[in-house]
Amino acid sequence: MAKRKSAVRVRDEDRYSINDEEIITRHFANLIRLLKEEEAAEEKRFQTDILDRKPEDREKGGKALLWLELYSQHYTPAGQKLLSFGYSGGRWLPRYSLDVGDVVALSAPGLAREDRCRGTVYEKNRKEIVAAFQARLPAWVGRENTYHLNKEENKTTYERMQEAVRDAGHARHGQVARLRNISLGLKKPDFGDPVDAKRLSFFDTRLNDSQKKAVISAMEAKDVFLIHGPPGTGKTSVLLEMIRQARHAGQSVLVSAPSNAACDHLVNSLIEAGEPVTRFGNPARITERLRKHTFSYKLVENSLARQIEKNETEIERLFKQNDRRRERGANSWDDEKALREQIHALRDDNRALKSEIFHQVWKESDVVVATHTVSGDPLITSRTFDWVILDEAGQATEPASWIPMRRAGKVIMAGDHCQLPPTVISPKTGRESLCYTLFERFHDVLQASFKIRLEVQYRMHETIMGFSSREFYEKKLTAHAQNRGHLLADLKGVQAGEETKTPFVFLDTAGLGFEEKEEEGTSSRFNEEEARLVARLYADLVKAGVRPSQIGIISPYKAQVKCLHQLILGNISEDVEGQEIPEIDSVDAFQGREKEAILVALVRSNLKGDIGFLSDTRRMNVALTRAKRQLIVVGDSATISILPFYKDFIRYAETVQAYRSA
Numbered sequence: 316m317a318k319r320k321s322a323v324r325v326r327d328e329d330r331y332s333i334n335d336e337e338i339i340t341r342h343f344a345n346l347i348r349l350l351k352e353e354e355a356a357e358e359k360r361f362q363t364d365i366l367d368r369k370p371e372d373r374e375k376g377g378k379a380l381l382w383l384e385l386y387s388q389h390y391t392p393a394g395q396k397l398l399s400f401g402y403s404g405g406r407w408l409p410r411y412s413l414d415v416g417d418v419v420a421l422s423a424p425g426l427a428r429e430d431r432c433r434g435t436v437y438e439k440n441r442k443e444i445v446a447a448f449q450a451r452l453p454a455w456v457g458r459e460n461t462y463h464l465n466k467e468e469n470k471t472t473y474e475r476m477q478e479a480v481r482d483a484g485h486a487r488h489g490q491v492a493r494l495r496n497i498s499l500g501l502k503k504p505d506f507g508d509p510v511d512a513k514r515l516s517f518f519d520t521r522l523n524d525s526q527k528k529a530v531i532s533a534m535e536a537k538d539v540f541l542i543h544g545p546p547g548t549g550k551t552s553v554l555l556e557m558i559r560q561a562r563h564a565g566q567s568v569l570v571s572a573p574s575n576a577a578c579d580h581l582v583n584s585l586i587e588a589g590e591p592v593t594r595f596g597n598p599a600r601i602t603e604r605l606r607k608h609t610f611s612y613k614l615v616e617n618s619l620a621r622q623i624e625k626n627e628t629e630i631e632r633l634f635k636q637n638d639r640r641r642e643r644g645a646n647s648w649d650d651e652k653a654l655r656e657q658i659h660a661l662r663d664d665n666r667a668l669k670s671e672i673f674h675q676v677w678k679e680s681d682v683v684v685a686t687h688t689v690s691g692d693p694l695i696t697s698r699t700f701d702w703v704i705l706d707e708a709g710q711a712t713e714p715a716s717w718i719p720m721r722r723a724g725k726v727i728m729a730g731d732h733c734q735l736p737p738t739v740i741s742p743k744t745g746r747e748s749l750c751y752t753l754f755e756r757f758h759d760v761l762q763a764s765f766k767i768r769l770e771v772q773y774r775m776h777e778t779i780m781g782f783s784s785r786e787f788y789e790k791k792l793t794a795h796a797q798n799r800g801h802l803l804a805d806l807k808g809v810q811a812g813e814e815t816k817t818p819f820v821f822l823d824t825a826g827l828g829f830e831e832k833e834e835e836g837t838s839s840r841f842n843e844e845e846a847r848l849v850a851r852l853y854a855d856l857v858k859a860g861v862r863p864s865q866i867g868i869i870s871p872y873k874a875q876v877k878c879l880h881q882l883i884l885g886n887i888s889e890d891v892e893g894q895e896i897p898e899i900d901s902v903d904a905f906q907g908r909e910k911e912a913i914l915v916a917l918v919r920s921n922l923k924g925d926i927g928f929l930s931d932t933r934r935m936n937v938a939l940t941r942a943k944r945q946l947i948v949v950g951d952s953a954t955i956s957i958l959p960f961y962k963d964f965i966r967y968a969e970t971v972q973a974y975r976s977a
């Protein structure tokens with residue numbers, strides 16, 4: 316730590332030495348610079364991938380849909396306007412990669428660039444794409460015969476990160492300054508009053524001693540506490556317990572994670588535990604089933620909202636009545652005046668009601684869940700929370716983490732630096748780059764009493780766990796007795812047989828002539844033969860009685876996810892309540908989650924031994940640790956074993972008799 320020189324401030328909390336000031340200024344100036352570089356790299360990529368291309372090429376690359384017909388317009392309960400587009404005659408749309416949650420620009424042939432309006436993809440299938448817009452749309456929308464949708468850049472994230480970094484860097488006093496100084500090793504964190512462990516009753520009675528200790532230490536911590544550990548060791552479960560303890564003690568909590576998938580997972584777990592929670596975010600980016608827990612839906616569902624609707628209807632009736640009278644020439648000046656007053660009164664009433672609803676919903680939102688970016692929403696930044704809890708903290712860059720952290724009383728982070736790192740385009744690595752997360756920084760500066768490592772995992776069969784434990788955790792990960800030997804065959808309704816009694820299989824497709832292909836316009840890959848094989852394996856599991864919802868199908872490549880989706884689900888959209896479907900998604904979307912059975916499609920199969928981003932072994936660590944009772948990995952050993960990691964993986968499969976030729 317830097318040697319302290321003369322103090323420039325008097326109050327103890329606000330005391331900085333010149334050296335401290337220098338460290339702070341240098342660090343935050345560096346973060347701003349890194350952010351600018353990253354933004355420029357992303358802009359450049361956007362320019363070459365999208366803007367520099369002709370519209371037709373953009374469409375071929377899946378980043379645009381042209382010559383669409385406007386099918387319908389309607390409002391969501393949250394007041395967004397939904398516009399649905401497709402080809403005339405209901406023809407199939409080409410393969411496209413405008414995903415739910417992506418920002419799109421709506422335009423029409425011949426329309427000036429500045430007249431375009433920005434919306435968000437809300438729903439999609441092969442014949443129709445629905446985009447959500449702010450309620451007021453320009454007059455040309457609805458009048459044109461054909462429309463174009465183009466992928467747009469999303470600038471909000473950078474703006475919010477920059478603002479957060481500036482705030483954290485400039486803070487002179489208060490908790491933000493304190494947390495910042497702790498993160499830079501300039502101050503030591505504190506514990507508050509001890510919690511009487513004997514009198515504390517846990518909501519989750521399953522928690523083991525280390526997990527309980529984590530909960531208690533977090534409750535005692537005044538500034539910061541860290542939970543780290545390998546997959547399945549209960550990091551998220553411990554966070555959920557803390558949230559429940561905090562809420563029942565009347566404290567407020569902001570829960571944040573870098574991805575919508577991880578936030579949805581937290582919301583889902585809280586709801587299953589019977590805890591009220593308010594999810595912030597664009598409903599288009601939130602799993603349909605969970606949308607009713609969003610702030611905007613709660614506003615609409617409030618009992619007072621019906622009175623607003625009644626008042627609106629009454630206002631409309633009064634206007635019509637007045638028009639009729641006027642047509643008959645039966646309107647006196649007094650009548651007009653009385654009517655105006657009535658309408659004014661109703662409008663005032665509605666304004667008051669809206670503000671009342673807003674306050675009611677906000678007041679009842681003790682537990683708020685939002686991604687890091689959304690936690691920079693002005694509504695959230697208008698308040699502070701007793702706790703800020705960050706899950707998947709190893710996946711967030713430092714600037715992103717500061718967005719929710721600015722609202723904190725105390726901060727609790729959970730993560731694992733051997734799982735997915737932050738998504739950063741710039742090639743820089745190491746401590747001076749955005750890859751060095753705030754979670755790692757805290758981990759490096761905090762004393763042992765401010766962090767805990769969990770080591771017993773409650774998810775995987777021990778054979779599924781074995782490779783990850785060896786490769787990433789120095790063989791220290793252990794499986795609890797309850798899950799050490801659990802198999803699909805032990806599940807209710809599942810037939811016992813070879814395929815349900817095997818916890819782990821590596822299915823080698825080498826020599827079969829399976830061919831990877833590059834998706835036109837994106838650098839993503841797919842492998843149709845491999846996808847067909849995975850679809851067959853999936854069907855076998857279902858035939859053996861495993862429920863589709865107990866199965867996850869994962870690929871590191873988005874194009875393969877699309878291909879698998881199409882093969883297995885056809886045009887069924889995900890997430891319809893009550894529908895039994897498997898989940899098919901990218902590795903990134905599965906971080907933090909689990910399924911009874913997981914099928915992993917590795918895609919890469921070529922003579923050059925080119926394995927692209929399969930070489931990011933931390934992504935593979937996530938993929939290989941999502942299964943509870945069965946993990947099947949399908950891949951081409953000849954291609955992937957170019958990397959020693961996969962050689963080890965195949966050797967491990969052979970050692971545990973899990974190797975099969977497809």
Ligand SMILES: Nc1ncnc2c1ncn2[C@@H]1O[C@H](COP(=O)(O)OP(=O)(O)OP(=O)(O)O)[C@@H](O)[C@H]1O
Pocket residue numbers: 521522523526544545546547548549550551552553731772773774906907908909
């Ligand atoms: N003490 C426990 N007893 C029984 N089951 C537990 C216990 N702790 C956690 N679990 C279960 O273990 C599984 C994994 O837990 P959890 O998702 O909290 O782990 P995690 O450390 O957050 O994993 P990841 O690193 O993948 O995010 C879950 O099904 C959870 O309910």
Ligand SMILES: [Mg+2]
Pocket residue numbers: 550551552706907908
């Ligand atoms: Mg977790």
